[in-house]
Amino acid sequence: MGQSSTHALIFAGGLFLGMLVLLEAGRRIGTRGSAREAERSRQGVGMLDGAVFALLGLLIAFTFSGAGTRFDEQRQLVVVEANAIGTAWLRLDLLPAGAQPALRELFRRYLDSRIATYKELPDVAAAKMELAHSLQLQGEIWNSAVAACRDSGVQSAPMLLLPALNQMIDITTTRAESALRHPPMVIFVMIAALSLTASLLAGYDMAGGKSRSWVHIFGFAVVTAVTVYVILDLEYPRLGLIRMENSDQVLIQLREGMK
Secondary structure (H helix, E strand, O other), X not given: OOHHHHHHHHHHHHHHHHHHHHHHHHHHHHHOXXXXXXXXXXXXXXXXXXXXXXHHHHHHHHHHHHHHXXXXXXXXXXXXXXXXXXXXXXXXXXXXXXXXXXHHHHHHHHHHHHHHHHHOOOOHHHHHHHHHHHHHHHHHHHHHHXXXXXXXXXXXXXXXXXXXXXXXXXXXXXXXXXXXXXXXXXXXXHHHHHHHHHHHHHHHHHHHOOOOOHHHHHHHHHHHHHHHHHHHHHHOOOOOOOOOHXXXXXXXXXXXXOO
């Protein structure tokens, strides 16, 4: 399991335990003093409790929505890369027949490397090494294509092939940048702070009962912690439970067609 996924588990687990502690602390605070004083202290605070819970729900909803959007963008970029590589592969036909075999072999090795880059995850170090290999192959493909276009004598070859190669290379940077696009850490700190505050208030409100409602206590803590974990897992796909193998199939199918 990747480092980011481990951090997500620690964060969610710590949040779960912290919520349990504050639920119990809030209940004990609420049970102090006489029932009459406790009832008087609760008058007029329902709106304040509601505001805290509403803010927590709103923040979680927006964060979850943003994580889902970024996850979908990363899946779409896999298709964009497959289309870019496929277009450049087809336009190799514009080159002289003698120059095509070497370039096509470079394309096969390059696509193998691109697939392997994301298969290596959650091993980030191995993925970075494979990415460096992909970048090296990009340079070889570009230099070979420029030389072949120069020697081809066909005016349409550089006009059609080189822009396609440029797009194929650019999408690598776009995908790498997309994987690093996440909300500021302060957002998750705010979610944790509001969750803990809401737990304290919920525990205080439960002080009027004669016994603890363990279903509500554990249910609230589990649902909140699991939701936060899923948000973090969406932000860092391939490093945790959420994977993208289905999206990678378009690259694998493209490679199978490069006979």
